[in-house]
Amino acid sequence: MFTLPDLSLLRQRALNANQNDVLTAMGRGAGDIEALATLLSPAAELLLPQLAGRAGEITAQRFGKTTQIYAPLYLSNFCNNRCAYCGFAANNKIHRRKLTVEEAVSEALLLQQRGFQHILLVTGEAPAKAGVDYLEEVALALRDHFAAVSIEVQPLEQHEYNRLFKAGITAVAVYQETYDKEVYDKVHLAGKKCDYQYRIETPARAAAAGMREVGIGTLLGLADWRSEGLALGLHLAWLRKNFWRTSFTVSFPRLRPAAGAFEPFSTVVEKNLSQLIFALRIFDPDVGLVLSTREEARFRDGMLGLGPTRYSAGSVTSPGGYSHEDHEGEQFSIGDQRSITEVCAAIASRGFDPVCKDWDVEFQH
């Protein structure tokens, strides 16, 4: 079972780091948690171009020129939880909707026509509306149309993940949102998500169920981003050690405007997000790093080849949003509004290969 250790000593060491320590940490290689703390330090902020260069070298070695492209497909925005930062929170008066299996398939086929081969199914946490039976039905209807179908839904039990794996789901994303327990308790006001420990153990349950890939992440803007980076590194290293057959990804969503008008507790500017991405790439050369359409097009384009390996594109964050023009009931507003064609063209124009599928569908059955 993963339990987050006290980070104060590591944090203190990082605060005292100087630029020589940062240069040493850059060369110390993968998996060194003290080096990660140094790479996240204020001293490392002054060496951002050097960090970018090292992260770029590692990304080129491990991933070549490829950038994977995916789209989220929102199935339902019903939610029993009250997360202070989220537009789907139970107390927000928004238009609620759950797609039927037929509607889900027709939204998915629209995405397929636009060129997507990898989709991420998203729901709020309302098992009575969008539980395992429903997810299984949707997965079975979609499995033969896509190279990869992933989920970002409520935390499930291992046997439930196993059921969904058999139905064609091969990847699970479940973000801790914040590893800071005090902040976690402050922003999770009602519902099952209030259980910090159950959530932190969820990636392990998904991996133990045989999922091919598991994604973890933090929502930036809730707690100190340097500490979140350290906690992510520790969680990732623990998962790798215990589930060596599973691939892992890390996401760094920054808070976006949403219903409820939540004000972030901390400011995370692009420079900070870049440092976090560079540091994690140096810490774990093989981890997939996700940069979603929450970020502006200019920033996403600028980060190509410097750490991120997976981009969403053409995203809509409301159920049925690909078929309808109005995006009523969206989870948050997006930063990069470009279509998949525009995103792929921007990636190609910088010398990278946008890849809409990540492995052949024949290999997953």
Ligand code: SF4
């Ligand atoms: S973050 Fe997830 S669990 Fe929380 S309110 Fe939004 S949809 Fe529900």
